[in-house]
Amino acid sequence: xxxxxxxxxxxxxxxxxxxxxxxxxxxxxxxxxxxxxxxxxxxxxxxxxxxxxxxxxxxxxxxxxxxxxxxxxxxxxxxxxxxxxxxxx
Numbered sequence: 001x002x003x004x005x006x007x008x009x010x011x012x013x014x015x016x017x018x019x020x021x022x023x024x025x026x027x028x029x030x031x032x033x034x035x036x037x038x039x040x041x042x043x044x045x046x047x048x049x050x051x052x053x054x055x056x057x058x059x060x061x062x063x064x065x066x067x068x069x070x071x072x073x074x075x076x077x078x079x080x081x082x083x084x085x086x087x088x089x
Contacts, residue, residue, distance in 0.1 A: 017051050
């Protein structure tokens with residue numbers, strides 16, 4: 001795999017909360033400092049599962065709120081305009 005591909009997958013795993021990555025520093029033989037490898041920590045799977053379910057529940061609650069708003073708008077004869085991704089319901 002290329003370096004960019006690995007970096008992309010690491011970032012994706014961090015965004016999903018599966019791993020935590022920390023930069024490390026290496027002291028070379030000539031006493032110089034440079035960036036070393038990343039230190040990876042695997043997060044407890046139960047925590048990851050709980051976070052996943054919280055995100056899913058939040059999305060369902062938002063969809064239900066939007067559906068209720070649409071039904072209220074239809075009953076009152078008002079045009080319902082769903083929010084964009086940048087807006088919240």
